[in-house]
Structure formats: C-alpha cells, structure tokens
Amino acid sequence: MTHILHRQISPALPVAASGRGIELFDRNGRAYLDASGGAAVSCLGHGHPDVIAALHAQVDQLAYAHTGFFTSEVAERLADRLIADAPKGLTHVYLVSGGSEAMEAALKMARQYFLERGQPERRHIIARRQSYHGNTLGALAAGGNEWRREPYRPLLIETHHIDPCFAYREQEPGESDSAYAARAARSLEEKILELGPKNVLAFVAETVVGATAGAVPPVADYFRRIRSICDRHGVLLILDEVMCGMGRTGTLHACEQEGISPDLMLIAKGLGGGYQPIGAVLLSGAIFDAFARGSGSFQHGHTYMGHPMACAAALAVQEVIRRDNLLANVRKQGAHLQQRLRELFREHPHVGDIRGRGLFCGVELVADRATKAPFPPGLRLHARIKREAMARGLMVYPMGGTIDGTRGDHVLLAPPFIVDAATIDIIATRLSESVEAALNAMPVPTPS
Numbered sequence: 383m384t385h386i387l388h389r390q391i392s393p394a395l396p397v398a399a400s401g402r403g404i405e406l407f408d409r410n411g412r413a414y415l416d417a418s419g420g421a422a423v424s425c426l427g428h429g430h431p432d433v434i435a436a437l438h439a440q441v442d443q444l445a446y447a448h449t450g451f452f453t454s455e456v457a458e459r460l461a462d463r464l465i466a467d468a469p470k471g472l473t474h475v476y477l478v479s480g481g482s483e484a485m486e487a488a489l490k491m492a493r494q495y496f497l498e499r500g501q502p503e504r505r506h507i508i509a510r511r512q513s514y515h516g517n518t519l520g521a522l523a524a525g526g527n528e529w530r531r532e533p534y535r536p537l538l539i540e541t542h543h544i545d546p547c548f549a550y551r552e553q554e555p556g557e558s559d560s561a562y563a564a565r566a567a568r569s570l571e572e573k574i575l576e577l578g579p580k581n582v583l584a585f586v587a588e589t590v591v592g593a594t595a596g597a598v599p600p601v602a603d604y605f606r607r608i609r610s611i612c613d614r615h616g617v618l619l620i621l622d623e624v625m626c627g628m629g630r631t632g633t634l635h636a637c638e639q640e641g642i643s644p645d646l647m648l649i650a651k652g653l654g655g656g657y658q659p660i661g662a663v664l665l666s667g668a669i670f671d672a673f674a675r676g677s678g679s680f681q682h683g684h685t686y687m688g689h690p691m692a693c694a695a696a697l698a699v700q701e702v703i704r705r706d707n708l709l710a711n712v713r714k715q716g717a718h719l720q721q722r723l724r725e726l727f728r729e730h731p732h733v734g735d736i737r738g739r740g741l742f743c744g745v746e747l748v749a750d751r752a753t754k755a756p757f758p759p760g761l762r763l764h765a766r767i768k769r770e771a772m773a774r775g776l777m778v779y780p781m782g783g784t785i786d787g788t789r790g791d792h793v794l795l796a797p798p799f800i801v802d803a804a805t806i807d808i809i810a811t812r813l814s815e816s817v818e819a820a821l822n823a824m825p826v827p828t829p830s
C-alpha cells in the first residue's frame with residue numbers, strides 16, 4: 383500500500399533501486415535499457431562518476447543559500463558556461479527548477495519587458511497546436527496539447543494557437559518544403575494581424591516538437607521566416623528547448639540548425655541530466671537592459687532558484703558533454719538509430735513516419751499507411767507498446783494524440799548521449815518486438 387498519489391493510481395509501478403550507465407534496475411534486480419532517458423532527461427545515463435563527485439563536493443561546501451541574500455560561485459560558473467555557448471544575442475540566465483517554471487518565467491519576462499518599454503497593451507501570447515510547454519497554469523495555457531488543457535480550460539489565461547509545422551501531417555501532396563515553410567509561417571503573421579500587432583507579446587514554439595507529436599523537426603526555412611515575422615511586428619520569439627535542447631539533436635541548441643536566435647530560450651531536461659531538478663531561461667541583452675535601465679529587477683522568484691546543488695550537477699553534466707565530445711556521438715549514433723529504425727520499419731504496414739534529429743527520434747504508428755489513418759484512440763496502442771517494451775526491459779516514451787490531442791500514436795526515443803552502436807541495435811530490435819507484440823494483441827485494426 384502506497385501513500386503517494388502516483389501519476390496513475392494503478393497498476394503498481396516497479397521500484398527503481400539503482401542505475402548504471404544506460405540501465406536502470408528495479409529492486410528485484412531486473413534491468414531496463416533506458417532508451418528514452420525517462421522523458422528525454424538522462425543525457426549522461428545513470429550514476430555518472432564525475433557528476434556524483436561534483437555533487438559530493440558541493441554538498442560538503444554549500445547545499446543552499448537563498449538567492450534573495452546571496453549568489454553562489456557554482457551558479458555564477460554555470461551561467462558563464464551557458465552564456466559562453468548561447469545562441470547569439472542571449473546574454474543572461476535565469477535559473478529555475480524545471481521546464482514549467484522556465485516557461486512561467488519567460489512569459490512574465492516577455493510581459494515585463496514591454497511594460498518597461500511603455501507598451502502595456504502587448505498582452506497576447508501566440509503558440510502552436512500540438513505542443514507542450516509544461517503543466518503549471520501559464521505553461522499549460524501556452525501549450526497546444528488538447529487533452530492536457532481540456533479539464534483546466536476555465537482556469538487558463540487567454541492564448542492563441544496556430545497550426546504546427548508538421549510535415550508528415552500538414553504538408554500537402556506535391557507541396558515543396560519551401561512552399562510549406564512559407565504557408566506554415568504565414569499563419570503566424572495572419573494571427574498577429576488579426577490580434578493587432580501592437581497587442582501581441584510573444585510567439586512560443588518548441589524548436590523540435592517533443593512529447594506531444596513525437597520528435598517533429600521543422601522544415602527548412604520555417605524558423606527563419608518565423609524570426610523575420612516576429613521582428614517585423616516587434617513580437618518576442620520564445621523557443622522552448624526544454625526537451626530538444628542541450629545537445630539532444632546533435633548541436634547544443636536545436637535552433638543552431640535553424641540559423642536563428644530567439645529572444646528568450648528555455649532549457650531544462652538535458653541541462654542537469656536528471657541528477658538534480660534544474661531549468662533555465664536564457665534572455666537577450668535587450669531584455670536584460672530593459673530591466674536594468676527600468677525597474678531594476680524582474681518581478682518574480684522561487685525559493686529554490688539557482689540552487690547550488692542543482693547548479694553543481696548541471697555544470698558537471700555540461701563539462702562532461704564538452705570534455706568527452708559527446709555531441710559528436712549524438713550525431714553519429716543518432717544517424718545509426720535512424721538507419722536501424724528505417725531498416726526495421728521501412729516496409730512496416732503500420733509505421734507511417736520515422737523522424738527526428740540526433741538522438742531524438744519519433745516513430746508514428748498508423749492503421750493505414752496510404753491514408754495515414756490512425757488506430758482508434760480507444761485501443762491505446764501507445765500504452766500497449768509501453769507495456770510490451772517494459773516487459774522486455776526497454777524504456778521508451780510512447781504517447782497518444784499525435785495528430786490532434788486525441789487521434790494518433792507515436793513512440794519517442796531519446797537514449798543517453800553515451801550510447802554505442804551495439805546498444806542502439808538492441809534498442810531497435812526490442813522496440814520492433816514490442817511494437818509487433820502490441821499490434822498482435824490488438825483487436826482487428828480498423829482505421830478510425
């Protein structure tokens with residue numbers, strides 16, 4: 383009998399007892415290959431000795447000092463590291479404890495920036511359907527994940543959603559990538575014009591969409607167009623790289639591959655690799671200057687922001703990634719993973735799309751490849767795959783609602799950056815067996 387309100391009240395979860403490298407072990411000694419890093423978190427795997435040593439050293443020195451009274455050396459060093467590698471124009475860091483907190487802070491920063499600049503009428507937030515920005519009320523309002531939003535709709539602040547850039551589902555047959563990029567980006571400009579450009583605060587997007595749609599990269603040029611639309615109307619661009627950032631796609635920041643910089647950028651999961659809860663907002667010099675020359679502060683704060691233990695973990699994680707040149711491994715093993723998935727699933731009647739970047743891959747399941755019709759949501763194919771995978775000692779991150787929050791199933795893969803080719807082969811084979819077992823156990827598949 384548990385006294386924890388778990389995410390699901392039943393069935394009972396296995397009890398995680400230890401972790402080493404790419405594996406987690408439950409208290410019965412059963413091993414689970416962590417092919418999703420939990421939810422794209424554990425970028426260095428588990429039990430990394432350098433991170434553990436850094437945490438020991440930090441706790442011996444200083445566990446906590448409230449940021450209303452002190453800064454700490456470790457927080458300053460982490461901020462220096464993050465800004466040294468930041469996209470152009472981002473000059474300061476606001477340290478929080480996770481992705482949702484980062485989104486809340488970014489939305490308030492955007493609002494305060496325009497207040498400091500004497501534009502109080504700017505209040506509208508535009509985001510995209512089929513996105514996830516966190517579960518706190520502001521972040522949930524920004525997100526476009528319908529099943530998560532629905533129960534709390536009366537509590538959510540007003541936000542506006544445009545279509546995502548989702549080539550497999552939204553690009554028309556015969557439409558070129560550049561025509562599609564232009565069409566998808568145009569919907570932002572139309573929305574800004576509809577709301578009145580002087581009333582719009584910010585546009586929020588995941589550079590590569592994560593859990594909601596399954597590792598969906600933008601088509602070429604989409605974000606360059608988005609950046610110039612935002613600039614044309616003085617709207618801030620907030621990129622949410624909580625899941626896709628900090629190396630996951632093969633470059634430290636996913637937006638590097640788009641050739642743009644945001645005004646505000648959110649990072650979290652891979653920042654601390656799960657060794658401590660930590661997230662951050664990276665902000666532009668222009669936003670920092672508006673605060674510095676204006677009210678002199680950002681009107682926000684949390685008890686645990688800039689926590690020295692969290693900063694020590696993140697600094698150690700980031701130093702190991704750099705020292706061991708792990709982003710090269712992300713690119714190499716990411717290509718291998720894509721290739722293995724294509725070999726296994728290219729001809730599969732129920733795999734519609736294999737996508738992603740680096741070690742961030744999505745496999746979308748369909749009832750019918752020709753029409754892209756999904757399986758009936760009631761069958762919960764994604765949950766069946768997760769069950770079958772866990773039974774085979776494999777952790778992957780499947781989700782339903784890929785298309786519109788209700789229909790569609792995908793599996794997200796996000797193995798640690800330390801993965802090797804032989805382990806990728808095992809992951810791909812076990813995933814293939816799990817998908818097969820889940821499909822075979824389903825009632826006769828009929829398109830919904």
Ligand SMILES: Cc1ncc(COP(=O)(O)O)c(C=O)c1O
Nearest residue numbers: 480481482514515516592624625
């Ligand atoms: C893109 C994105 N943004 C924000 C969040 C929220 O982060 P957290 O769960 O740390 O609050 C997540 C979590 O999955 C995410 O994937």
